[in-house]
Amino acid sequence: SPAPITPSPAPITPSPAPVTPPAPPNLLPVPARVLNPSVEPSVLGGPSGLGGAAAPVEVVIRSTGGSTGPVLTAHFVNNSGGAARILTGALSLEPLDRDDLTPEQQVRLDDIVAAASSGKPVPAPQGRDFPGGGTDWGPDADVVTVVLDGYCLEFAKDVPEEGALFRLVDREAQQEAARFREIVSASRRLQDEGELHPDGDPEAYFHSTRQWAAWTDELGLDRDGFEEAFVEHAKKNFDAAGRRWTASIEEQVRDLVPNRWADVTAVLDEADRSLGGQR
Numbered sequence: 120s121p122a123p124i125t126p127s128p129a130p131i132t133p134s135p136a137p138v139t140p141p142a143p144p145n146l147l148p149v150p151a152r153v154l155n156p157s158v159e160p161s162v163l164g165g166p167s168g169l170g171g172a173a174a175p176v177e178v179v180i181r182s183t184g185g186s187t188g189p190v191l192t193a194h195f196v197n198n199s200g201g202a203a204r205i206l207t208g209a210l211s212l213e214p215l216d217r218d219d220l221t222p223e224q225q226v227r228l229d230d231i232v233a234a235a236s237s238g239k240p241v242p243a244p245q246g247r248d249f250p251g252g253g254t255d256w257g258p259d260a261d262v263v264t265v266v267l268d269g270y271c272l273e274f275a276k277d278v279p280e281e282g283a284l285f286r287l288v289d290r291e292a293q294q295e296a297a298r299f300r301e302i303v304s305a306s307r308r309l310q311d312e313g314e315l316h317p318d319g320d321p322e323a324y325f326h327s328t329r330q331w332a333a334w335t336d337e338l339g340l341d342r343d344g345f346e347e348a349f350v351e352h353a354k355k356n357f358d359a360a361g362r363r364w365t366a367s368i369e370e371q372v373r374d375l376v377p378n379r380w381a382d383v384t385a386v387l388d389e390a391d392r393s394l395g396g397q398r
Contacts, residue, residue: 179231180212180267184281188326191267191285194235196260209300211272211293215284228284235262268326272299274334274348298394302332305389315382318375331379332386345383346376 177196184190191212217225234241240261271278279285287293306329309315317324335345353372357364 177227177231179228179235180215180285181232182269182279182281182283182285183266184278186271186278187269187330188323189266189268191269193265193267194231195263195265196231196241197263198260209296209303211288211296211299212269212285213288213292214279215286217284231262235264270299270303270326270330270333272296272333272337274338274352298336298390299333301390301393302336302386303329305393306332306386309382309386309389314385316378318378328379328382328386332383332390335383336387342380345380346373349376349379 177198179194181192181194182190183192217228220228230241288296306315306325310325315321315325315328331345331349334340334348338344338348340348350369350372354364354369357368
């Protein structure tokens with residue numbers, strides 16, 4: 120199940136002002152209008168991200184059905200009547216059950232998703248107390264959709280279904296993911312410096328290396344443990360796709376391991392250096 124999340128500064132502005140999406144979209148962009156949502160969750164409407172009375176910005180985060188790389192879609196709505204920005208920041212997510220939303224939040228969720236699909240503004244949530252005073256949140260707002268890179272922090276978890284909802288975890292849980300955020304940064308530095316060694320599509324290899332660095336760190340894998348987990352995961356993917364697993368395919372997968380292991384450990388070593396040698 121994807122967790123985390125990153126991109127570069129770019130403005131989210133209410134209609135009719137133009138909006139420039141962040142680039143590159145590495146992890147979850149977060150609105151910067153009122154501090155950081157991991158510190159001040161009301162920025163995004165409370166735990167669900169939807170329709171809180173003190174939320175000038177709302178967000179709906181959904182899975183595209185993949186497990187690694189650009190597998191999340193975030194729909195941002197700026198109701199504030201002023202400009203907001205998306206800032207870089209790697210953050211952790213957790214699944215959000217639609218049944219845990221209030222009826223009002225479910226309606227708001229459907230309105231935002233429908234607006235994102237149609238390209239039309241989402242109706243403003245009228246009649247709520249706005250933090251700056253008054254009860255009118257202004258005109259209907261455009262939905263800004265950003266594709267996010269996401270990664271799974273727990274090897275044993277299944278891939279989320281398409282359309283599955285996610286939300287930001289609380290402040291304490293964000294702090295617990297600090298090491299993963301450094302793995303994200305370390306992998307990007309090595310990628311930018313040409314220090315990774317793709318054995319296929321460079322972008323897919325980069326996401327895979329970042330993901331396996333996280334899993335290797337989570338499970339405390341050594342070289343042999345990594346190889347068995349790597350083969351197990353490949354076989355699981357073959358089975359899920361309805362493809363036949365053979366001894367020849369397994370041999371080809373095992374042949375990939377030395378290079379993959381070298382790059383995964385390079386990422387973890389780079390993260391360790393940034394953290395002062397603390398693993």
